[in-house]
Amino acid sequence: MKEKFFRNRLMDWNRVSNKREMPWKNETNPYRIWISEIILQQTRVEQGWDYYRRFIHEFPDIQSLATASEERILKLWEGLGYYSRCRNLIIASRQIFNEFNGKFPASYEEILSLKGVGEYTAAAISSFAFRLPFAVVDGNVLRVISRFFGIATPTDSARGKKQFKELAQQLLDKKAPGAYNQAIMDFGATICKPVNPSCNICPLQTKCTAYHEGKTDLLPQKSRKVKITNRYLTYLVIQHKQKFYIRKRTQKDIWRGLYEPLFLESDHLLTEKELVSHPLVAPYFSKKVFTIHSVSGPYLQKLTHQNIHAQFIRIYSNELIREIATAFPVSRSKMKSLSFPKIVRDYLNQQNMS
DNA sequence: AAAGCGGGGCA
DNA sequence: TGCCCAGCTTT
Numbered sequence: 042m043k044e045k046f047f048r049n050r051l052m053d054w055n056r057v058s059n060k061r062e063m064p065w066k067n068e069t070n071p072y073r074i075w076i077s078e079i080i081l082q083q084t085r086v087e088q089g090w091d092y093y094r095r096f097i098h099e100f101p102d103i104q105s106l107a108t109a110s111e112e113r114i115l116k117l118w119e120g121l122g123y124y125s126r127c128r129n130l131i132i133a134s135r136q137i138f139n140e141f142n143g144k145f146p147a148s149y150e151e152i153l154s155l156k157g158v159g160e161y162t163a164a165a166i167s168s169f170a171f172r173l174p175f176a177v178v179d180g181n182v183l184r185v186i187s188r189f190f191g192i193a194t195p196t197d198s199a200r201g202k203k204q205f206k207e208l209a210q211q212l213l214d215k216k217a218p219g220a221y222n223q224a225i226m227d228f229g230a231t232i233c234k235p236v237n238p239s240c241n242i243c244p245l246q247t248k249c250t251a252y253h254e255g256k257t258d259l260l261p262q263k264s265r266k267v268k269i270t271n272r273y274l275t276y277l278v279i280q281h282k283q284k285f286y287i288r289k290r291t292q293k294d295i296w297r298g299l300y301e302p303l304f305l306e307s308d309h310l311l312t313e314k315e316l317v318s319h320p321l322v323a324p325y326f327s328k329k330v331f332t333i334h335s336v337s338g339p340y341l342q343k344l345t346h347q348n349i350h351a352q353f354i355r356i357y358s359n360e361l362i363r364e365i366a367t368a369f370p371v372s373r374s375k376m377k378s379l380s381f382p383k384i385v386r387d388y389l390n391q392q393n394m395s
Numbered sequence: 396a397a398a399g400c401g402g403g404g405c406a
Numbered sequence: 407t408g409c410c411c412a413g414c415t416t417t
């Protein structure tokens with residue numbers, strides 16, 4: 042009965058007071074819903090908004106996406122982060138194009154089988170596009186439910202996931218699963234916010250456990266916390282005439298699939314002296330093929346799990362070298378068309394290099 | 396079960 | 407500075 046109160050109040054709030062608008066709201070095209078959901082994984086709505094627009098404009102349907110070049114798709118993703126989402130999106134588009142004959146799958150299990158689609162995204166697409174009764178469980182849902190029912194089970198534990206998923210499914214309005222899922226996420230984002238929730242105007246306040254026990258700031262609970270490592274990358278931005286040496290990141294590390302200038306990683310940023318004596322480039326410096334043109338100030342990018350300290354050493358080469366440690370020379374216009382990590386793109390832009 | 400994976404906003 | 411964001415995959 043507390044469940045019924047929750048559902049009814051939430052749906053009433055949605056009809057009367059939910060003013061949240063987004064480009065993909067009331068969308069029923071599964072392809073467009075899929076794109077929006079992938080973009081929004083671990084990403085705030087405002088941050089994903091323009092990416093969604095650009096994506097749909099250039100790739101309006103499965104065929105256009107499935108037949109596009111990986112480089113072009115990754116370019117549209119540049120700056121958005123979590124690039125594995127983009128790689129998986131490409132794989133999934135080909136899955137749909139080939140295995141499902143270009144028609145977006147219409148069952149929960151089939152949708153879940155798509156690369157990069159987990160339980161949340163499958164429930165979202167299933168309910169929004171196909172009116173199937175699957176409850177979404179995202180960060181908003183976990184927060185709203187844990188507070189209202191006063192559940193302190195860590196949301197990232199196996200027990201917690203099962204518990205919250207079952208309760209979420211029980212709460213779902215089976216007659217309007219899409220509207221309900223949209224409502225609970227909007228509610229979490231605008232009323233039951235992570236910090237300073239608007240309990241004073243909350244339609245669920247009268248039966249909210251966390252509110253009555255003064256525990257809204259203690260819920261939901263997580264068990265794990267990430268430890269942050271510091272990394273120091275000294276980039277070698279080598280230029281010969283109008284070409285720059287870059288390479289593609291292929292190792293299992295951050296920014297896989299993106300491009301980069303060469304860099305040397307150590308436990309500190311390299312000094313010029315350390316740089317010119319490094320085995321990789323020392324011969325070029327001693328033969329005066331390379332000369333240092335400029336040294337940037339330190340750049341810092343804070344990621345969820347790493348602090349990236351970077352410095353960019355701009356180097357002129359008076360010889361055209363075919364390849365330096367897998368890096369090859371490309372033109373400015375080619376640089377523009379490629380996807381670089383944010384910290385590198387910032388430097389390139391400031392240097393007017395692409 | 397735990398770790399890895401971006402970038403940005405907010406208190 | 408720490409936490410969170412329409413999470414998923416790999417180990």
